[in-house]
Amino acid sequence: MADISFVRTEMLPEKTPPATSVGLIGWMRENLFSGWFNSILTVVSLGFIYYVLAGVLPWMFQSSWTANSLSQCREAISAAHGEGASGACWAVVRERYLQLIYGFYPDHLYWRPNIAFLLTLAALAPILFSALPRKMLWLAVVAPFAVPWLLWGGSAWLPLSAALGFVLGYGAFRGVSQLNGSLAAIIAGVAAPVLWWMLLAGPFAALVQSILPVGIEPVESRAFGGFMLSITIGVVAIVCSLPIGIVLALGRQSNLLIVRTLCIGFIEFVRGVPLITLLFVASTLLNIFMPPGTNFDIILRVMIMVTLFASAYMAEVIRGGLAALPKGQYEAADSLGLDYWKAQRLIIMPQALKISIPGIVSTFIGVFKDTTLVSIIGLLDPLGLSNAIRADANWNGIVWELYGFIALMFFIFCFSMSRYSMFLERKLQTGHR
Template identity: 75%
Template sequence: MSDTSFVRREMLDAQAPPPSQVGIIGWIRENLFSGWFNSILTLSSIYVVYWILASVLPWVLQSSWTATSLNECREQIAAAYGEGTSGACWAVIRERYLQLIYGFYPSELYWRPNLAFILMIFALAPVLYPNVPRKMLWFSGLYPFIAGWLLWGGTIWTPIAIVAGFAVGYGLFRVLIDRFGSLAAVIAAVLGTVLWWLLLAGPVAATLASTIPIGLTPVESRQFGGFMLSIIIGVTGIGASLPLGIVLALGRQSDLMILKSLSVGFIEFIRGVPLITLLFVASTLLNIFMPPGTNFDIILRVVIMVTLFASAYIAEVVRGGLAALPRGQYEAADALGLDYWKSMRLIILPQALKISIPGIVSTFIGLFKDTTLVSIIGLLDPIGFSNAIRANAEWQGIVWELYAFIALMFFIFCFFMSRYSMSLERRLQTGHN
């Protein structure tokens, strides 16, 4: 008698999935050849990649690393790979890479920018990674003054006097906040700090330097150049523009008419002017408004303009994050009895900054790449040095090798910034589930 029951009487063993649906074959089938249109795109892309590699790789590999001029480089390539062979002359990188990195910085003092770069990594670690002890944040705050002293040299009392200005401002804030309120205390603290820097920091540093002479060999700003200059401008601009941009965003959202008008006017003016115009102002016009005899360092002027330019864009990105928050978050902060600053610090800004991470990092990447514009005002960044190298009779006519090296270095920095942004978004779970 045949069994016609509809109830399973025995369990079947699990079967392995078809080989075409799993592993590398399954991934290729699903992502590259899932249909006739995707198959055509995949084959076309493979052909384009093959054509590019077939054109570029011989030029990259059939090269010379030991020549001392462009003509000698071409002779070596022709002797090694045959007449008419086109190859890269990487010898220019081997011969001039120190200038591309350090500019005209004295070679016997290379340890100073190297040490400043290593210390920068330690200073950024507690800011970028939560597993690093928070106690290291004090070093992050002091690092800009340590790095400035290492790079420019001079007496150690100058950065100490600058740091003392912040101590003066903080002391005024603590003394006045209970008597006159937070706004008056902040204004007094800012004015006290600025007056200390303008009137007292220089004489105090000079007096201490004459009494206890401790310092490093001074290096003039005109000796800075190459990637070192790009990193100085880029990192300083990034580090200073973020807090300034947050303050501007909060000012634009403020109910105080004067504060809001100043913030809106600053943001719209800066965003309406090209960066190269601001750099020309920094290099030529800014000294006109300074007192006679004032020596305002050109790199400092450029850093200030780059910071102001980036802060306006950061302010708009942060404002977008603030506008994206539901109104209920503000009402919840009010319901908890938090004042304005506590609600912003504990509830509003953390969420707004999470939302704004992609835009902030994109602005930072653009800022770092825009540091090459300083070559137009006479500073020898990597692009400026490449022009100087090509003007040399020995390397006149060489182009792609220098630009390829510069592009690779910028790609490395920008790639790591982009990857960090993605990891930060995953860690903070910025996206909506």
């Protein structure tokens, strides 16, 4: 008797999916040819990509690496690929890549910026990747003092004197906190190192140097240039702007009128002024307000201005993360009996920073790219050096090769920061989409 039930009583055998729905064909059908409009866009895009690559790839590979001038490049390319052939003259990169990286830094001292760069990476690694041993964090304490000493050289007692300022600040904070409230302790902890650095650090280092001379060959700031200069300014601005931005964001939400007004005024003023204006202030006008005979290093001035500029934008990014938190998180901190700083450190700020990761990294990338603006005030960053190289009679007229190399280097750094941002977002992801 035939089974005429509406519910199947036996399992059907498994079948392989259609070939058009899996693998490369399935991916193309789903993403590139899912409809008539998507198919047209795919064909047009492929045609545009082919048109660009058909012009760029021959130019890139019909190139010369061994010439000593632009005219020799063109002669070598014509001899190899026929009269009238055009190609890239990568010989300029081969000849000037050290200058594009180190600027006019003495070539026998290249080991110092190399070690400084590796030390910076080693100091940032345990902060960026929690899987690394926590013992490596001591490098993050040493690097801020060792790296400038390696780059600029001079007396070894000057960075030690600068480090002593933090020790004095911590001692003042601890001592005042036992006598008065936390506000007085914070003021003492800030005032003590600032006064030390402004008045006593230099004479103390000079005195100890006269008794026990220890140091390395000094290098003037005018010798700095290329990617070494951009990385130095960018790293300092990136590392310092985040904590300053956090303080400004918290100050903007403070209940203290003076603190809130100062933070709002600083943020709105800096965000309303172009960075190039601040750089001109750092390079020209700032010396007018300094005491006569004061030698305020130009690179240090630029670092301060770029850091303050980045801090104002960072403060708004952090404030956006704070505003995104529900009110219940603040109430939860209050219900646990936590004071303001513990609540911020343990509950509020970790969540706000997690929310703000894309904006924070975007600000970092923008700051690093903005370091090219220092060429306008006379500092020879990679773009400034490219102009100097093209002023040479041998390379006069060469453009795309230099800009292509500089763009590639900036892309590597910026793309690495972007990938780390995505890694951090995946690592801290707690919800499900």
